[in-house]
Amino acid sequence: MSEYNFAYLDEQTKRMIRRAILKGLATPGYQVPFASREMPMPYGWGTGGVQVSAAILTPADTLKVIDQGADDTTNAVSIRRFFEKTAAVSVTEATGDASVIQTRHRIPEERLREDQIIVYQVPIPEPLRFLEPSEVETRKMHGLEEYGLMHVKLYEDISQHGAIATAYAYPVKVEGRYVMDPSPIPKFDNPKLEMAAIQLFGAGREQRIYAIPPYTKVVSLDFEDHPFEPTKADHACDLCAAENSYLDELITDDQGSRMFMCSDTDYCASRRRQGHVGVKGTVFEGSAT
Amino acid sequence: MNGLALSGGFVDGPIQSAQAFRQIMTAMARPGEILDVSGAAPPAPLSIAAGTILLTLCDPETPLFLAPGFDIDPVRDWITFHTGAPFVSAGDAQFAVGVWKDLPIASFPIGTAEYPDRSTTLIVEVEDLCTQGFVLRGPGIKNSRTLSLPETEVFATNAQLFPLGLDFYFTHRSRLAALPRTTKVS
Secondary structure: OOOOOOOOOOHHHHHHHHHHHHHHHHOOOOOEEOOOOOOOOOOOOOHHHHHHHHHHOOOOOEEEEEEOOEOOOHHHHHHHHHHHHHHOOEEOOOHHHOOEEEEEOOOOOOOOOOOOEEEEEOOOOOOOOOOOOOHHHHHHHHHOOOOHHHHHHHHHHHHHHOOOOOOEOOOEEEOOOEEEOOOOOEHHHHHHHOOOOEEEEEEOOOOEEEEEOOOOOEEEOOEOOEOOOOOOOOOOOOOOOOOOOOEEEEEOOOOOOEEEEEOOHHHHHHHHHOOOOOOOOOOOOOOOO | OOHHHHOOOOOOHHHHHHHHHHHHHHHHHOOOOOEEOOOOOOOOOOOHHHHHHHHHHOOOOOOEEEOOOOOOHHHHHHHHHHOOOOEOOHHHOOEEEEEHHHOOHHHOOEOOOOOOOOEOEEEEEOOOOOOOOEEEEOOOOOOOEEEOOOOOHHHHHHHHOOOOOOEEEEEEOOEEEEEOOOOEEO
């Protein structure tokens, strides 16, 4: 612990990130540029999220880190350990016990509260980037609120596939102004973006921070005749029988057998602890904590 | 510079600034909510809350404007020693401190269409900060909140500039509340 400054980053870097976070909260959905630092992990492993977390953590916090909903994947475990070591914070896997949640590509199933903060790891923060490669141009488009191109893209989806085929990183409009990339969360999670908790987004390689304050209006882009629809696998969780949670599909052998299970491991485990048993599940025998 | 300028900073910078920032951020995320901060013991007329915001957010990269009444040696010396923030005119300021009537609101940068973040954050020292007064609505507010404010017209105009505009902190003793450009005051 004594080898590191609190939460790893030096104080001047934290001040710079903190100022960017405040501007982000004042302009919901706008991407604030910041001077992203080298972190002791490669780009793509959540360097943006880690820098935002480092700037907001206090010693009293309890941190939860998830990667695609799971607490026990390499990325989640290493980030959790990183902050245990550098900020001496408590950690948890229980969504309800966490004061700060860093996430890659999911929003927990359990509804977040006002006293919680969720930090998203973002790979490409610019929703218009794949339509317009120039930063100068996309910046101008946001300035002029010129989002026609995005609607053309969604329309082309409909004309090719009969429906909007975008399944994740589904673009949203924040507070009627900025079109924003909600990070690669499944569109199933989009309705949860209007929540009580503070939402912060960090993109390390792309050097952008943005934010959504609690209770901010977040609308998934759609058309009157093709309204937005959050989708999930049409199945119940095979372990905990949940019918309303986002599912991962797991191939279980070479014959193509498969099972569906909750992507949110904490949600699944707590349901199993409560006695819910799915079609392929067994009665939960782990510790009752 | 006298010896007083050297005292009154954070005793444990990394921890105290983290704790202060959490309050400062929560205030900005929930406009109109009054929160307590601590850590700074600045020279008069700076309040504890204003001093704590300066210590938490300012450094040599943040040009600061001091309104008349605050542009005095003890305040300048204290800010210079603890943050190193350069003092500038209102038009170049990233942060500004003062009482409401002495802040030249029209002179501060409000950002540009392409970079709305390049605007000033004003720290306004007020004589009273309470939850009675004007009605606030907007992002960060579930239905509505009420907050004492020096006036409404400036904030109404400011909100119309969105996404450009100024962001405000109101400070009184160790308490603060924020009013970002997104908040509609009535």
